[in-house]
Amino acid sequence: MAAGRQAEATDSKWATPSNSQPTKEEPLAGLLDLGGLALEQDSPSDSTASKSRQGDGLTRRERNEQYKLTKKRTEAYATLQRMEKICDLSTVFDQRPRKTMCIVNIGFGAVGGATVAELEAVFSEFEGFERVVMKLGKPYSFVTFRSGENAQAAHEVLHERMCEPLGKILFLEYLTHRNFAYLADRVSPDDTESELLDASRGLHYFDDFITEQEEKDIMEHIRIDEEAEIARNNGSDKWTQVQERYVKHYGHSFDYHTKHVGSDSLTASTELPPWMQPFIDRIRTKLPGYPGTPNQLTIQRYPPGSGIAFHTDSHTAFTDMIVILSMGSPVQMDFRKPASHDSLVTIDLEPRSLVVMTGEARYGWEHAIRMRRSDLVDGRVRERCERWSITIRTINEQMTCNCAFSALCDTNSQMVQRLRRERV
Numbered sequence: 001m002a003a004g005r006q007a008e009a010t011d012s013k014w015a016t017p018s019n020s021q022p023t024k025e026e027p028l029a030g031l032l033d034l035g036g037l038a039l040e041q042d043s044p045s046d047s048t049a050s051k052s053r054q055g056d057g058l059t060r061r062e063r064n065e066q067y068k069l070t071k072k073r074t075e076a077y078a079t080l081q082r083m084e085k086i087c088d089l090s091t092v093f094d095q096r097p098r099k100t101m102c103i104v105n106i107g108f109g110a111v112g113g114a115t116v117a118e119l120e121a122v123f124s125e126f127e128g129f130e131r132v133v134m135k136l137g138k139p140y141s142f143v144t145f146r147s148g149e150n151a152q153a154a155h156e157v158l159h160e161r162m163c164e165p166l167g168k169i170l171f172l173e174y175l176t177h178r179n180f181a182y183l184a185d186r187v188s189p190d191d192t193e194s195e196l197l198d199a200s201r202g203l204h205y206f207d208d209f210i211t212e213q214e215e216k217d218i219m220e221h222i223r224i225d226e227e228a229e230i231a232r233n234n235g236s237d238k239w240t241q242v243q244e245r246y247v248k249h250y251g252h253s254f255d256y257h258t259k260h261v262g263s264d265s266l267t268a269s270t271e272l273p274p275w276m277q278p279f280i281d282r283i284r285t286k287l288p289g290y291p292g293t294p295n296q297l298t299i300q301r302y303p304p305g306s307g308i309a310f311h312t313d314s315h316t317a318f319t320d321m322i323v324i325l326s327m328g329s330p331v332q333m334d335f336r337k338p339a340s341h342d343s344l345v346t347i348d349l350e351p352r353s354l355v356v357m358t359g360e361a362r363y364g365w366e367h368a369i370r371m372r373r374s375d376l377v378d379g380r381v382r383e384r385c386e387r388w389s390i391t392i393r394t395i396n397e398q399m400t401c402n403c404a405f406s407a408l409c410d411t412n413s414q415m416v417q418r419l420r421r422e423r424v
């Protein structure tokens with residue numbers, strides 16, 4: 001469903017009649033309202049005219065500047081509206097500060113467009129700048145900050161102002177994460193996204209991947225490893241608490257501040273636990289394309305009520321094929337594809353099951369376990385007990401990604417660019 005048809009129209013700033021389909025030939029009435037402004041020519045003999053104020057308190061020059069600004073704004077917003085077939089832009093842009101903004105009039109194919117580096121140079125002057133996202137063929141682009149307040153600070157300085165380094169007036173509008181993904185990642189406005197997320201889209205689920213005895217054995221290994229850690233490290237183990245759950249890394253760690261691969265000192269061991277090897281071999285028999293040797297493993301313990309927020313496993317930290325083995329309590333995992341307004345897929349992760357995310361499911365969807373004490377399954381409340389999971393991944397040595405899902409991709413985030421520079 002098109003973004004413009006999804007949300008309630010609440011503001012008439014960009015509104016056009018709801019049954020009108022914007023076309024190039026028939027521009028948008030609301031947008032072309034130039035507020036009664038018209039360009040006034042200075043006559044050569046009239047050198048002081050531009051300085052004298054008219055009835056509206058503006059000089060002729062100021063009024064002409066305002067006319068040009070309005071005309072530029074009108075053209076830029078109309079282009080976006082026409083390309084995305086959005087009837088009412090107020091259903092896409094948010095009045096409240098959001099961490100992502102649309103740069104309405106600068107993009108990859110825009111007349112007088114800019115490069116990613118040029119935009120980065122402008123926005124990196126502001127605190128919390130994260131990344132610029134530009135898509136081939138779109139005359140508008142996107143900029144993301146750490147928080148809505150950070151974005152707001154940049155908006156206050158840059159919106160509708162001449163940006164000298166770019167030689168352009170910038171038009172900036174706040175976007176929700178969903179509308180960002182919708183505008184940035186959807187291939188064509190005519191795409192109708194199905195709610196289906198299955199093996200054809202890269203989500204593979206194997207129930208009873210391990211036996212009850214194997215589950216017990218793994219839990220026993222985890223317990224023994226913990227005792228050994230405590231003995232080695234003067235009474236402390238390698239579990240760390242992240243929100244309400246507990247995590248432990250093998251092979252490589254994951255740093256929840258940089259949202260990337262972290263220091264080896266945070267691992268329980270720089271090797272994967274040898275007791276997992278038979279199961280890694282088993283994944284290969286189930287999934288013929290499974291990459292050679294995964295080298296990062298995370299064990300997580302979820303007390304009832306805990307979960308993990310919606311996220312995509314970092315594209316630049318890990319390669320394709322994310323594998324999760326579940327033990328203990330069953331739990332529901334939700335998937336959403338932000339570029340679609342209709343997707344929310346819930347799967348039940350049974351104990352001893354294995355889930356594999358690859359391709360679109362891995363790069364183009366987010367997954368989460370809601371923080372709650374029970375799940376509703378087939379109309380019945382199922383209380384959660386303690387759940388354990390083992391995530392198995394392979395480090396992305398290139399630390400880059402060229403997927404088609406830029407709203408979820410961290411390849412040009414400031415943090416990842418910094419990590420790449422530090423590594424060289």
Ligand SMILES: O=C(O)CCC(=O)C(=O)O
Binds near residue numbers: 298308313367390391
């Ligand atoms: O514990 C799980 O099932 C999910 C883990 C996960 O999504 C992650 O660590 O990225």
Ligand SMILES: [Fe+2]
Binds near residue numbers: 311312313367
């Ligand atoms: Fe994940």
